[in-house]
Amino acid sequence: KAGVTQTPRYLIKTRGQQVTLSCSPISGHRSVSWYQQTPGQGLQFLFEYFSETQRNKGNFPGRFSGRQFSNSRSEMNVSTLELGDSALYLCASSRDNSYEQYFGPGTRLTVT
Amino acid sequence: AQSVTQLDSQVPVFEEAPVELRCNYSSSVSVYLFWYVQYPNQGLQLLLKYLSGSTLVESINGFEAEFNKSQTSFHLRKPSVHISDTAEYFCAVSDRAGGGNKLTFGTGTQLKVEL
Secondary structure (H helix, E strand, C coil), rough: CCCEEEECCEEEEEECCCCCEECCCCCCCCCCEEEEECCEEEEEEEEEECCCEEEEEEECCCCCEEEEEECCCEEEEECCCEEEEEEEEEEEEEEECCCCCCCCCCEEEEEC | CCEEEECCCCEEEECCCCCCECCEEEEECCEEEEEECCCCCCEEEEEECCCCCCEEEECCCCCEEECCCCCCEEEEECCCCHHCCCCCEEEEEEECCCCCCEEECCCEEEEEEEC
């Protein structure tokens, strides 16, 4: 079974631009969560989607948003990029009623 | 709200020596506990988990962790480490009653195995 895939793997954007990251969960997994990893703040939860609905949300500004499609694939969008948004963005998926999350390789976003 | 404390940011150890990576958590509700490992330029891999039942849980590659409710700890141990165990290890908790999946992570412990 294929693992969680994330595209693109690397991205360079300029301050003020917006970016969209994509995540394809493991087949059969309907929950998709997003995390931001930085050297300063560590791993922080962004949000979780289940059956196309946001089920949990972390403490990030409204510039960070996401959505989930009917095939469980998810995207997250960051608008008006700031230098501090430079991070590794990790996506994780899990089966229904399971607390085990399986992570993708991440998208490395650099904002210049 | 929950929090996870990993007191040791770095742990150097010689190959074949035992190691313990410490994890303490704080929560007002019952939690699930996890250890994840991250190799350079990769995502997180689930190493082991405590959901219920036996408080001692083991992974397939020789790691074990023990849930201690009275001390709110979930320390990770391995009796004999290998060079390939060099990686960053994260302890995480998930709220049992919160519904959905939201992991709160510790700051990580870099395990460096030396010859």
